[in-house]
Amino acid sequence: MNETPTSGSGPRPRRGGRPAVGQPVIDRAFALLSTFDSDHRVQSLADLAHRSAIPRSSALRLARTLVDVGALERLDDGRYTVGLRLLEIASLAPRGHGLRSVAMPFMEDLFQVTRQHVLLAVLDQGEALLVERLSALDASPVSYRVGGRLPLHSTGVGLVLLAFAPPALQESVIDGCAAGRGDDRVRTPADLRRMLAEVRHGDFVVAHQDRPWQMGTAAAPVRDGDEVVAALSVVAPLTGFADAGYGPAVRAAARAVSRQLSADGVRPPG
Template identity: 65%
Template sequence: MTPPPSRAASDGDATPERGRKPRAGEAVLDRAFKLLRCFDSDHRVQPLASLAQRTGMPRSSALRLVRQLTEAGALERLEDGNYVVGLRLLELASLAPRGHGLRSVAMPYMEDLFHVTRQHVLLAVRDGDDALLVERLSAHDATEVRFRVGGRMPLTATGVGLVLLAYAPTDVQEELLRDFAPHEDVGLVRLRSADELRRALAEVRRGGYAVAQHPGAEGLATAAAPVHDEHGVVAALSVVVPSNQFTPHAYVTAVRTGARAISRQLGGQRQGELNQRPAPTK
């Protein structure tokens, strides 16, 4: 007797592969996040086949997870069968204190800084070895930049990144110093060696701010300063402007004033003053 044909995937893809199992020890939650991490600024809309290929999962496994994530609201299925990130994730992300919670406190002061500079104002937090942008205000006629809310930037390639790294735990700093590699095409900061990075971090701790001006990077410059709460540095605030408009003293003063105002709202003024004492170089 001929066995009945297997049910085709409702997403319009070929019959799911059989006989393949997920890698041993890989939890369902890990695989679900692996699927979600497939979405980024260059891959906002994806078909099931792409998700399966990018994760290395059998299509049948990817389909099961995609269906579960769609039912939970983490993904949404479009009329053409492609998938996008669901609004449920936005709803949950709005509860993150280091994201939207920080943003709600910082926004009035970011708006003040924006009205003064009429360019780009960035607010970022450290997430592992990256600076994660949680808010950006930009004028319509501001010089184009590649930074986006929710985007990641190397800690060694931007003003906010240097600030966050300068106040990061020692083991984080030493790991990046040990594995340092120049970022030629990312950000505004052009550091060529681990020694240059170590000196730059010491300068940030001594002065309480970071500046970078690199005409080769689309003619942009930046000034950044730390934001504190009662536990220490939790974020970095910066402005990004054309190099030909950049006067370091004026922009450093403006961004430090904004960062201190946010810190006061977060209850970190006293800790902020302590953390801005000069630190010895190595």
């Protein structure tokens, strides 16, 4: 199973093209910040203006303001990077830091047992948002990062989150299901629908993909009470995956995190 970010990652879709007259400055500021991604960590003013569809003069004023408040940093060569002030604020997000702090001891146990990639993700805007990962130095290379987004239909954590997502989101993803972009058993929307039903019935998923990477994933839901608030997974080479016992290990770890969430009263908002 290919646990990679969605293709064509970049700024999140925005309403319309260029900012409308009178568009709130907060919308334009977020449009500017959203141009940063794993492929665009450092950008010039021209890059910011082009990728945000904001006129250069307006982009310059916004960038200066964001630098003043620490949301952006300006390098000696005039280019911009994301500022540490955003990290400071983001660390307070209950669905990120709060959930992570509860899950981390169990993720570490799971990591010690498997010595592979261990992922924790939450549902956000129709995608799986990775909030934590642990990876062995010799684990097979797979492209993802904390804060990165993973597709729901073709990753282990995504399938779990999708299986317990609102029906409207499920139908939207099922309708857009494309063969060859997820588990090899998913060729049609009907296949994806059956797989989601299996996830709900078994409370976990084991999936794989032979092309282009031979990887397998086992994932299970993390609950706070009756609500699924996250998904936990192990990603490992497909060779020997079936005999490694990843499925029971992930399910046991996810249930342990769920019990601790309920005991601690940490309630990540849905």
